[in-house]
Amino acid sequence: METLFGLDYPTLWFLVVGGLFSGYAILDGFDFGAGAWHLFFRKEENRRIALNAVGPVWDGNEVWLVIGGGALFAGFPVLYASLLSAMYTPFILFLVFIIFRAVSIEFRSKEPMKWWRSMWDISYSISSIMLAFLLGVVLGNVL
DSSP: OOOGGGOOHHHHHHHHHHHHHHHHHHHHHHHHHHHHHGGGOOSHHHHHHHHHHHTTTHHHHHHHHHHHHHHHHHHOHHHHHHHHHHTHHHHHHHHHHHHHHHHHHHHTTSOOOHHHHHHHHHHHHHHHHHHHHHHHHHHHHHO
């Protein structure tokens, strides 16, 4: 049974899910890198430039992840259930660090105190590093 472009449904879903997760990894990889290097920038101006580069796109990049999860559920529901059950801890940590990274980006500039910015800078860097690590953990265990 052939479908769109002469592909069967499992192959088509595999390409869709693979494309969505690849898009997320590539586009959000920029955000991971900016966050991982964030503490190495000595000047406040350099940190601000890096955050301004990430600011307009970081939440849009996460849409790729949400759509990829929905496509995985739609195309391969048994794999989705098995994957999320088997790797519950990495996925929960992944969600926690996504939340901390978003909060860090949003809250960093809300107060002028140095300790406030420093706290959110550290949170942003740790969250970005851990997100990249946990993405590797999940993908390494799937493959």
